């Protein structure tokens with residue numbers, strides 16, 4: 552038996568990884584009384600948040616996971632419990648699974664973290680993440696190495712699929728904003744001999760990315776540049792800005808700021824390319840994307856956005872011709888727009 556090379560489609564691993572949120576989503580709904588509140592009446596997210604005394608943004612993300620699991624559905628903006636939930640998850644139903652569900656909740660740290668996030672609207676202190684360091688634009692080297700390796704693993708299949716996209720054949724230079732380990736720039740360089748890429752990152756991650764670039768043997772095409780994407784001017788002269796898994800870390804206001812900074816730095820005719828897992832327009836799935844959004848809720852200021860939401864940020868910044876296509880790399884899409 553020998554090992555096999557990575558493919559473009561790693562959805563089986565994403566489904567496995569993000570399934571850690573399946574039971575906590577249900578145990579927390581049980582503790583909050585979500586199914587009872589949505590049985591016999593329909594509610595929008597804000598009204599349900601008020602009834603359950605939880606944060607509306609966090610609840611919307613939580614409901615997305617419950618919808619992906621088939622426990623709630625959303626019609627014309629209003630949520631209701633499904634027949635499955637009213638049969639097995641309603642405390643007054645004969646078939647109520649409460650005693651089993653409650654034991655799972657008591658044993659699961661993610662249950663407590665999700666409950667805390669729903670009640671406070673803030674990421675729990677007990678959930679380790681780098682968002683504070685990202686906001687400051689600096690990070691210790693040990694943490695940078697760990698996080699870069701983590702992101703490199705989850706982006707490997709996606710990077711191969713991005714490099715296949717025909718649009719890169721006509722792109723000479725790419726600014727890979729928040730490019731992490733440089734995995735996307737490395738695969739773009741391998742697939743397109745004439746393409747040059749710069750990974751724009753915080754200093755400690757640039758140092759990490761330099762080692763990945765050297766190991767891949769693409770230093771003639773890919774380099775790094777330390778720039779704080781929030782507080783410093785972005786380098787100019789690139790045909791395209793590529794942002795993978797960046798908007799999903801940040802609030803609506805910060806996404807708009809990033810779109811504006813990109814618009815400022817691009818030449819007329821330049822493109823912004825957002826590589827993200829898109830939520831369905833009704834916020835009800837796909838399940839794995841909804842669970843990824845839950846991870847963003849726990850560890851960042853953001854969430855997985857819909858195409859309409861991303862279009863809104865891009866058009867508000869002045870971009871035109873917004874379009875989107877799946878890449879074939881796991882659940883990802885590439886959303887592109889042009890500076891007129």
Ligand SMILES: C[S@@+](CC[C@H](N)C(=O)[O-])C[C@H]1O[C@@H](n2cnc3c(N)ncnc32)[C@H](O)[C@@H]1O
Pocket residue numbers: 684685686687688702703706728729730731732751752753756778779780781794795796797800
């Ligand atoms: C979720 S990771 C995405 C990494 C990579 N693009 C991918 O998809 O695998 C977000 C990246 O944004 C970078 N980042 C966060 N804050 C930043 C800042 N203030 N300036 C520059 N880069 C930043 C992080 O270091 C991190 O590598």
